[in-house]
Every structure is written in C-alpha cells, then in structure tokens.
Amino acid sequence: MIECTVAGETLVLLPEKAAYWPGKKALFVADFHLGKAASFRKLGVPMPAGTTRENIDRLERALARTRARRVIFLGDFLHSAEGRAARTLERFGAWRAARPAIELTLVRGNHDARAGDPPGGWGMRCIDAGEALGAFVLNHVPGAVRGGYALAGHIHPSVRLSGEGESLRLPCFWFGTRYGVLPAFGAFTGTAEVRPRRGDQVYVIAEEEVLKVG
Amino acid sequence: MRALVADTKLSLERAVEGLGLPWTIGLRTGDTSSAERAKQARRLPSALVTTPESLSLLLSDAAASEKLSDLRLVVVDEWHELLGSKRGVMTELALARLRRWNPRLRTWGLSATLGNIEEALERLIPSPRPSPTPRSAPRAPEGEGGHRRIVRGASDKQIVMDTFAPPEAERFPWAGHVGLAMLERVIEAIDGARSTLVFTNVRSSAEAWYQGILEARPDWAGIIGLHHGSLDADVRRWVEEGLKEGRLKAVVATSSLDLGVDFSPVDRVLQIGSPKGVARLLQRAGRSGHAPGQVSRVTCVPSHALEFVEAAAVRRAARAGRVEARQPVDRPLDLLTQHLVTIAVGEGFEAEAMKAEVRSTRAYRELSEAEWQWALDFVTRGGEALRAYPEYHKVERGEDGIYRVKEPAIARRHRMSIGTIVSDAAVNVQYMRGKRLGNVEESFVARLSPGDAFVFAGSLLEFIRVENMTAYVRPGKPGSAVIPRWDGGRCPLSNEVADSIRELLEEWTQKPGSDPKRDEPGSDPTEPEMKVVARLLKLQHAWSRVPRAGEMLVEQTQTREGHHIFFYPFAGRSVHLGLSALLAHRLGRTRAATFSLAFTDYGFELLSRERFELLPLLKDGLLASGNLLDDMLASLNAAELSKRQFREIARVAGLVYQGYPGQPKTNRQVQATSGLIWEVFARWDPANPLLGQAEREVLERQLEYSRLTGALARIGEAPVLLRQTHKPTPFAFPIMVSRFREKLTSEKLADRVRRMQLEFDRAVAPDEPAPAIGKPGPGAQLDLL
Numbered sequence: 001m002i003e004c005t006v007a008g009e010t011l012v013l014l015p016e017k018a019a020y021w022p023g024k025k026a027l028f029v030a031d032f033h034l035g036k037a038a039s040f041r042k043l044g045v046p047m048p049a050g051t052t053r054e055n056i057d058r059l060e061r062a063l064a065r066t067r068a069r070r071v072i073f074l075g076d077f078l079h080s081a082e083g084r085a086a087r088t089l090e091r092f093g094a095w096r097a098a099r100p101a102i103e104l105t106l107v108r109g110n111h112d113a114r115a116g117d118p119p120g121g122w123g124m125r126c127i128d129a130g131e132a133l134g135a136f137v138l139n140h141v142p143g144a145v146r147g148g149y150a151l152a153g154h155i156h157p158s159v160r161l162s163g164e165g166e167s168l169r170l171p172c173f174w175f176g177t178r179y180g181v182l183p184a185f186g187a188f189t190g191t192a193e194v195r196p197r198r199g200d201q202v203y204v205i206a207e208e209e210v211l212k213v214g
Numbered sequence: 215m216r217a218l219v220a221d222t223k224l225s226l227e228r229a230v231e232g233l234g235l236p237w238t239i240g241l242r243t244g245d246t247s248s249a250e251r252a253k254q255a256r257r258l259p260s261a262l263v264t265t266p267e268s269l270s271l272l273l274s275d276a277a278a279s280e281k282l283s284d285l286r287l288v289v290v291d292e293w294h295e296l297l298g299s300k301r302g303v304m305t306e307l308a309l310a311r312l313r314r315w316n317p318r319l320r321t322w323g324l325s326a327t328l329g330n331i332e333e334a335l336e337r338l339i340p341s342p343r344p345s346p347t348p349r350s351a352p353r354a355p356e357g358e359g360g361h362r363r364i365v366r367g368a369s370d371k372q373i374v375m376d377t378f379a380p381p382e383a384e385r386f387p388w389a390g391h392v393g394l395a396m397l398e399r400v401i402e403a404i405d406g407a408r409s410t411l412v413f414t415n416v417r418s419s420a421e422a423w424y425q426g427i428l429e430a431r432p433d434w435a436g437i438i439g440l441h442h443g444s445l446d447a448d449v450r451r452w453v454e455e456g457l458k459e460g461r462l463k464a465v466v467a468t469s470s471l472d473l474g475v476d477f478s479p480v481d482r483v484l485q486i487g488s489p490k491g492v493a494r495l496l497q498r499a500g501r502s503g504h505a506p507g508q509v510s511r512v513t514c515v516p517s518h519a520l521e522f523v524e525a526a527a528v529r530r531a532a533r534a535g536r537v538e539a540r541q542p543v544d545r546p547l548d549l550l551t552q553h554l555v556t557i558a559v560g561e562g563f564e565a566e567a568m569k570a571e572v573r574s575t576r577a578y579r580e581l582s583e584a585e586w587q588w589a590l591d592f593v594t595r596g597g598e599a600l601r602a603y604p605e606y607h608k609v610e611r612g613e614d615g616i617y618r619v620k621e622p623a624i625a626r627r628h629r630m631s632i633g634t635i636v637s638d639a640a641v642n643v644q645y646m647r648g649k650r651l652g653n654v655e656e657s658f659v660a661r662l663s664p665g666d667a668f669v670f671a672g673s674l675l676e677f678i679r680v681e682n683m684t685a686y687v688r689p690g691k692p693g694s695a696v697i698p699r700w701d702g703g704r705c706p707l708s709n710e711v712a713d714s715i716r717e718l719l720e721e722w723t724q725k726p727g728s729d730p731k732r733d734e735p736g737s738d739p740t741e742p743e744m745k746v747v748a749r750l751l752k753l754q755h756a757w758s759r760v761p762r763a764g765e766m767l768v769e770q771t772q773t774r775e776g777h778h779i780f781f782y783p784f785a786g787r788s789v790h791l792g793l794s795a796l797l798a799h800r801l802g803r804t805r806a807a808t809f810s811l812a813f814t815d816y817g818f819e820l821l822s823r824e825r826f827e828l829l830p831l832l833k834d835g836l837l838a839s840g841n842l843l844d845d846m847l848a849s850l851n852a853a854e855l856s857k858r859q860f861r862e863i864a865r866v867a868g869l870v871y872q873g874y875p876g877q878p879k880t881n882r883q884v885q886a887t888s889g890l891i892w893e894v895f896a897r898w899d900p901a902n903p904l905l906g907q908a909e910r911e912v913l914e915r916q917l918e919y920s921r922l923t924g925a926l927a928r929i930g931e932a933p934v935l936l937r938q939t940h941k942p943t944p945f946a947f948p949i950m951v952s953r954f955r956e957k958l959t960s961e962k963l964a965d966r967v968r969r970m971q972l973e974f975d976r977a978v979a980p981d982e983p984a985p986a987i988g989k990p991g992p993g994a995q996l997d998l999l
Contacts, residue, residue, distance in 0.1 A: 037894070040886075041606040044624040045869055046596030047891070050898030163970035170967070190890040198974055206964045214972040 002210045006175050007135040007149035013173050013203050013210045016062040017183045027068035030153025031076045033186035035083025042082040052088050054187040056095050074153040075109020075140025096122045109140035142181045150179035157181050158191035159202055170204040218473045219243050223263045242268045266304040267633040273311055274560040274629055283315035293323040297334050298540035300549050300634040306575040307553045314571055326497055329539035335364055337542050340576040373499045377514040377525040377743050396515045397426050407482035410464040413498050414486045417442040417468050418699045424466040424672045440672040441467040445652040472497055478504050483512040488524040491708040492531045493538045519750050526741035527714035536710045545578045547907050548867035550589045558609040559625045562618035588903055631871055636862045642684040643670055658698040659685050667695035706786035707815035716784050720763035754944045758937040766932040769946055771939045777825040780946045782817035785925040792917035794818040798958040799849035800836055801826055808959040812952045819949045832934055839926050855916055856908040857892045863904050864888035
C-alpha cells in the first residue's frame with residue numbers, strides 16, 4: 001500500500017491491483033473481466049474454476065483494507081455475452097447480497113458494450129465514459145479529456161524493469177500528466193508492456209508490495 | 215516440408231508417366247485449394263502426397279473409413295525428421311487408425327542414417343505387445359508386426375568432409391562474434407563450383423552472409439539466392455526452382471533446405487559455423503552430388519577458433535559411424551486429447567475400441583488406465599477442475615455409446631487447429647507497393663522507429679509503419695542497418711560430437727615423444743583443424759589446463775563484474791543450462807546470492823558478487839547426483855521454462871486457438887497467451903497432467919535430463935581440477951561473452967525491483983505534453999481482447 005498524489009488528490013495504491021480515493025471513499029477497479037474463464041468454457045476451452053472466487057476475494061480484501069463505501073469499475077466489468085454463465089453470475093450476486101450497502105458504479109468499456117449491463121438486481125449504476133467526479137473524469141480507454149484528469153484501464157499496463165543483467169515485467173499503475181491508467185484487476189488477464197515517459201509516476205506491483213519505480 | 219511434398223508429387227508423376235500407369239497423383243497440404251479438396255472429396259486419387267497434419271484432418275471427415283479403408287500402402291518419407299517430434303506420434307496415431315480399417319495395410323518408412331534405426335522401425339510398425347494385459351489386449355496389426363525388416367542402401371555414399379583454413383590463424387577470434395572473416399574463402403569456393411549451397415545455423419546469419427557475398431560480388435545479383443523459414447512462400451519457391459534448374463550459382467539457406475528435395479545441379483555444400491551434430495552435417499552434405507555414384511562434398515567454415523575443434527570432431531564421429539539417435543516422444547497427453555477430438559469430429563469413437571487403437575501405437579503402449587481416463591474426461595467434461603460445470607462440453611457421449619463433437623462451431627475450430635507446430639506471433643513484412651517478403655518477430659518490429667533501416671529477405675529496407683500485423687517498408691538507403699533475430703533454431707552440441715571433442719582434447723594433451731618434459735603437448739595433431747587452435751590450446755594450458763577426457767576442469771577468476779566460476783563439462787548447451795541452474799541453486803543454499811548464468815556448448819559460468827570457496831563445497835557434494843530431480847525442479851528456471859514449454863502443449867491440446875496468418879480474427883473473447891493459461895492452470899488446477907507434461911518436456915527436451923544425469927555421473931567420478939586464474943582463459947572467454955544469460959536468485963522480488971531501473975520511452979521528448987500510450991510488448995495484445 002502506497003500513497004501518491006494525482007491531480008492534487010491523494011490516491012492509495014493497493015497490491016490488490018486497485019486504487020483507493022479517500023476523498024470520496026471510492027475504490028477504483030479496472031478490467032474485472034467477470035466470466036472470462038466461463039466464456040472460454042462455453043467455447044470449448046476447459047479453463048479451471050477459481051478465477052471468479054479469487055476476484056471476489058481480492059475485492060473483499062481491498063474493501064476491508066480501505067473501508068471504501070463505493071466501488072467504481074473503470075470498464076470491462078463483464079468479459080463477454082458467452083461468459084454470463086449462471087454459476088458465475090450467482091457467485092457475484094451472492095457477494096452483492098452480502099454487501100448491499102456498497103455503492104457500485106460501472107463505467108461501460110468496450111467489453112461491456114458487447115456483454116451487456118450486469119443484472120439489474122445488483123443495483124449497479126451503469127454510466128458511459130466521461131462522467132466527472134471531483135477532480136477526476138471516469139473513463140475506460142486512456143486518453144486526455146476535457147474537464148479533469150482521466151482515470152482509465154483497458155490496456156492492462158505493465159512495465160519492464162532492468163538492471164544487473166536481469167529483466168522483469170510487472171503490472172503497474174501509470175499516471176501521466178493528464179490521465180492515469182490502472183492495472184487490470186481480473187485474475188485471468190494478461191498485461192501489455194508500456195513505455196512511460198520521464199516525469200510520469202509509475203508504481204509496480206511486486207507480489208504483496210506496491211513500489212514506486214518512476 | 216511443403217517444398218518436399220510438391221517435389222515428391224512431381225517425381226511420382228514422372229515415374230507414373232514413364233511406366234505408363236493409369237494413376238492419378240494428388241496433393242493434400244495446408245496450401246491445397248478448396249476446389250482441389252472438393253475434387254478429392256468426391257474421389258481420392260490413386261496416390262495422395264500429404265503431411266501428418268493433413269492426414270489427421272482427413273481422419274476428421276465424417277466418411278473417413280469409407281474413403282480410406284481400401285488404402286493399401288503408406289510410405290512415410292523422411293521418417294527420421296518426424297520421429298523425434300509430436301508429428302511422429304501424430305503419424306503413429308493415424309497409422310493405427312488406417313490399420314484398423316485395413317489390417318493388411320503395408321507400411322514403408324524412408325530414413326536417413328540414424329543412431330536408433332531399430333527404434334525408428336518399431337515406432338512405425340510396432341512389434342506385438344510382449345505380454346498383453348488381460349483386460350484390454352489390443353491386437354498387433356495383422357500382416358505387419360511379425361513381417362518387418364530394415365533395408366539398407368547397397369553402397370554407402372561417398373562423402374568428402376573438410377574445413378577451410380583461416381586466412382590468419384593468429385587473428386582468428388576466440389569467441390562467437392560471427393564475423394565474415396572467411397568470406398574470401400567462401401567466395402572462391404562458390405566461384406569454383408557449379409552450384410553451391412551455403413548452410414547457416416540461424417536465419418540472421420543467413421541474412422548476414424547473403425549480404426556479405428553480394429557486397430563482395432555485386433555481379434552475382436540475380437544468380438544467388440537466400441532461403442529460410444521466415445521468407446514468403448513465393449520467394450522460397452523461386453529459389454527452390456532456381457536450384458533445381460541450375461539457374462542459381464549459390465543459395466544461402468538454413469535448415470529450411472535440409473530436407474530431401476532433389477537439387478541435382480548442386481555440387482558443393484558449405485557449412486557456416488559448427489554443424490553441432492553428425493546427422494545434420496551428413497544430411498546437409500547429401501544435398502550435393504545427389505545423383506547415384508556422385509561424391510558429396512561439404513566444407514566447414516568455422517566462425518571462431520573452437521569451432522575448428524568441432525569440425526574435426528564431427529568428421530571423426532561421422533567416420534566412426536557415430537550418428538545421433540532421434541528420441542521419440544513418449545505418450546504426449548496433449549496430442550492424445552487432440553486426436554480424440556479429431557476422431558470425435560469425424561465418425562466418432564467408442565471408448566474401449568479407441569483405447570485399444572491408441573495403445574496399439576508404440577508411443578502410447580504404456581498409456582495407463584488413469585491417463586486414458588483423464589484424457590477422455592478432459593475432452594468431455596474438461597477434467598477434474600470442471601466437474602461442477604454442466605454447461606461445459608466439447609465431446610459428448612451419445613446414447614449409442616459413441617463419443618462425438620456435436621457443436622459445429624467447436625468442430626470447425628478444431629479442424630482449423632489440428633497440428634503440433636507453434637507459430638510465433640509474426641509480423642508480415644511488405645513493400646508499400648504490395649510485394650510480400652516474409653515475416654519477422656513482433657518483438658523486433660516493436661523496437662523499430664519509422665525511418666530505421668534493417669536487412670531482410672536479402673534486401674536493405676526502410677521501416678515506414680506497422681498496421682494490422684504488417685510492417686510496411688520501402689527500399690532503404692545504404693548505411694548502417696540491423697538484422698532481425700528469430701528465436702529458436704539453435705541446437706545444442708550432440709553427445710556424439712561432445713564425446714569426440716573430449717577425445718581430441720585428450721589426444722592433444724597426450725605427449726607424443728618419450729621424454730614428457732621436452733615434448734610440447736599437441737605437437738603432432740591428429741586432425742588438421744587442431745593446428746589452427748594450437749596457439750589457443752597452448753595458452754589455455756599455460757594459464758590453466760586443457761582437461762583430459764577423465765578430468766573436470768573448474769576455473770575461478772575475478773573481474774570488475776564480480777566473481778566468476780567456470781565449469782567445462784563439454785556436454786552441450788542444454789545440459790549446461792540445467793547444470794548451471796542446479797549448481798547456482800545449491801550454492802545459493804549455502805548463502806543468499808544472485809547468480810548470472812551463462813552457458814555454451816563447452817561449459818558454463820556462474821557469476822556472483824560474492825566469492826565462494828569451492829573446495830569444501832565440492833567435497834560436500836556440490837556435484838553429487840543425489841536429490842538431482844528435486845534440486846532441478848526447485849531451481850527457479852524450472853517454473854519459467856515449463857511456462858514457455860506450455861506454449862506447444864496449450865496449442866496442441868486446444869487451449870489456445872491459433873488461427874492462420876492473414877485469416878480474420880474470430881472468437882476474440884477466447885484468445886489468451888499460453889503463458890496466461892499456464893498461470894491459471896498452475897494456480898487453480900495444479901494437478902492437471904498437462905502441467906506435468908510441460909515439466910517432463912522441459913526436463914527431457916530442453917534440459918536433456920537423461921544426458922544431464924549421465925554428464926553429472928561422469929563429472930562426479932572425475933577428479934576435479936580447480937584453477938584460480940588471473941584473468942579469463944581462452945576457454946572461459948567465449949562463455950563470458952555469450953548472449954544467453956539466465957538469472958537465478960533467492961532474493962525477494964521487491965528487493966530485486968529496488969535495484970532495477972524502469973525502461974522509459976526514449977522515442978518521445980521529455981517535455982512533450984500528455985503521455986502517449988506505449989507500444990504494446992510482444993505477444994501482449996492477445997490478452998487484452
């Protein structure tokens with residue numbers, strides 16, 4: 001857990017791959033990809049069970065750590081229409097039933113557009129990208145926007161670190177001057193290597209620690 | 215392989231025409247047009263030339279037994295090429311099926327010289343099972359089994375093998391900076407021959423040599439060619455035809471031209487760098503003087519000093535008939551699952567009969583009941599981890615007891631992904647005006663900026679931009695240019711060559727005269743190549759030692775980089791990779807440390823910041839064979855290597871879907887890299903036998919575990935010569951500069967991160983507003999979608 005300042009606001013970066021904004025008691029989670037393993041199964045690829053449970057457990061840990069009152073999903077909450085398997089939805093529904101007081105918001109991403117909104121019974125507010133919340137503009141695809149500092153996901157960022165003949169690729173939080181990108185939260189997601197610029201704030205997730213590397 | 219198929223069809227057609235037979239000859243590969251496929255679907259030709267993949271695809275036809283049950287003869291050409299891979303096992307499975315339909319099917323296999331020719335026969339035509347288990351006794355194929363034999367060629371082909379002497383022995387590099395020092399000799403040789411094949415070991419070096427030759431002889435433009443696996447099919451075809459017709463003076467090629475296509479005009483073969491194996495050099499030599507009665511001639515062109523020793527070693531082993539064996543693959547479960555789905559897509563199968571059929575192959579003879587059950591369970595219910603997911607089904611058991619694939623989409627996707635060859639995420643290279651040149655690796659393109667020059671397909675190119683997995687280029691202006699590197703293709707030194715090298719060094723240390731004090735070692739070398747390395751060996755002997763065959767040389771030295779330990783088992787690169795990880799792991803247990811590992815075919819290096827006192831550790835069993843497997847797997851590399859090896863398994867078992875290049879991407883929601891799938895399996899289904907298979911394949915194929923065990927046993931018995939040297943010796947130097955390095959550490963990840971630097975984007979000025987999104991790294995994009 002590490003604190004940083006983005007757009008004048010304090011954000012707490014968690015090794016659970018989420019960012020907490022104490023100013024609004026909000027937890028930001030990007031690229032949850034609920035039902036990704038289920039969509040593989042549906043199309044004949046036998047992915048083992050466990051990724052959904054892991055996602056929910058980690059979300060629960062992040063909430064326990066921060067006592068956040070709301071979760072804002074920065075896009076790609078549901079993976080695909082094929083992934084809306086009864087079992088997967090039931091599991092998240094059960095978590096929601098046990099946590100009715102948490103306010104849930106989904107900023108629709110490219111996957112959500114095809115997968116559709118989550119079941120209405122979950123009481124999740126679904127909005128399109130671009131809505132402002134204090135200093136931030138809630139987005140999915142990274143890019144500079146009018147009206148504030150954009151928070152986004154979508155690209156599943158990781159950076160390469162090197163030194164002493166060794167090289168590592170680790171998922172990261174990446175904050176530029178006008179927008180920031182969160183790591184992908186989902187347990188069954190890969191990463192894409194990005195090359196930040198000097199002056200950007202970059203934090204990597206090294207197992208249970210978040211470390212500033214740039 | 216495709217070149218060979220086309221060539222075989224032409225030869226057969228000529229023979230059929232000459233004999234006046236009313237036969238039709240057909241071709242069936244991945245390239246066969248849909249019109250031709252439709253024609254074959256109506257009526258198969260008298261003889262069909264095909265590949266293991268296309269044959270497997272034929273078995274997925276709903277009327278396969280009807281079409282193929284009167285098949286009378288199968289000829290497996292170049293069986294030695296298939297034997298050591300899963301493609302060989304694929305062939306075995308297809309043969310088992312064909313034999314079930316026609317028990318009197320005859321099988322011919324054609325093979326080059328092999329160290330295990332009996333095993334090659336056994337794989338193709340298994341002997342009857344010695345003691346069939348009572349519950350499931352598969353019948354041995356009738357009409358075969360008992361009637362099988364090995365037919366050897368009447369006379370051995372005469373092969374001349376020699377080595378170019380270097381222009382200036384004194385200046386020859388110690389290590390592997392593959393220079394073009396021998397360019398002049400190569401040009402003279404090409405000039406003096408009718409048609410020459412110049413073989414290199416890797417694609418980048420083929421590009422470099424082609425450029426070098428063309429710069430020295432611009433008048434050869436248009437009559438020399440370049441051939442390697444990353445070039446566009448049209449480019450390759452032009453070269454192959456040019457060779458056959460005798461239009462080309464020389465072709466620089468990689469193993470892409472190893473296979474037995476008939477290039478009669480070729481009368482000279484050059485091997486750049488060490489051939490690393492006896493069979494490989496013999497195969498390449500055989501590309502020249504292809505007609506009966508002619509002499510094959512191959513000349514080695516070493517690229518650094520120790521390769522002279524290798525050249526001599528290979529020739530010596532070849533003369534003694536010590537040719538490498540090809541180790542067949544034992545019951546790969548990924549391929550079994552693929553095959554089960556293939557048959558389920560077609561006519562379907564009944565479980566007991568299918569089990570007997572699979573077990574009638576040599577590859578799966580030892581398949582256990584548990585393994586069979588797992589495979590069946592995996593293709594039907596997804597295995598243990600998915601027992602609770604009723605919505606998952608790929609293969610379904612019908613009420614008639616027959617297992618079939620019902621869903622057309624699954625069947626279609628499976629048909630498109632039959633095979634075992636993993637293709638890299640490759641980017642097409644194409645001129646702006648349209649001509650395709652071939653492909654390079656994504657990671658190479660990711661590092662290019664517009665305007666950068668690079669050499670590819672024998673041309674100097676300027677990179678313009680990349681779009682939809684295509685890198686657009688235009689002819690480049692002369693100047694400095696990089697050559698892309700492709701992964702893979704590097705084979706380790708074979709056991710046969712390694713033995714031969716140790717023998718040559720042993721002879722060199724034997725003093726020929728009666729007075730051992732006066733006579734210098736190696737004053738009368740047995741092979742001419744040894745003269746070239748005499749100075750190097752003398753230096754090595756003076757600074758440290760040239761080890762005798764039964765000795766284990768270990769050197770310790772210190773440089774600005776830290777403390778180096780060098781071991782010289784002379785056992786091949788892959789064994790050294792395993793040994794270095796093992797020793798680093800064992801040393802690291804005595805004290806927390808980080809090691810940088812380097813290895814070549816001769817030895818390996820452990821580099822660390824701390825100095826280790828080796829004597830007590832050696833006495834304490836540093837090189838002992840006990841606990842070997844556990845220590846190997848515990849070493850950090852094992853997990854990382856398994857993950858890499860899983861690429862092939864995930865592809866074969868249908869966990870990743872590999873489309874064809876240029877085909878529009880479908881099913882984006884089920885694309886993930888095999889590395890990611892490995893992570894999910896390792897975490898949530900750790901008992902999955904496919905993970906175990908990855909580990910086994912790493913041990914057997916990458917680390918050559920059985921060779922490693924043998925090497926360690928040999929080392930364990932040998933007296934250790936521990937030398938402290940004031941600087942790296944001639945033997946150590948090539949290892950130190952080796953580009954292949956691995957890291958092994960017991961430190962925490964966070965501690966390592968703190969010592970490392972972030973790689974920034976240097977392409978953009980630091981004061982520009984708003985960060986740009988970086989280029990996604992190699993293979994990363996797939997996970998996003």
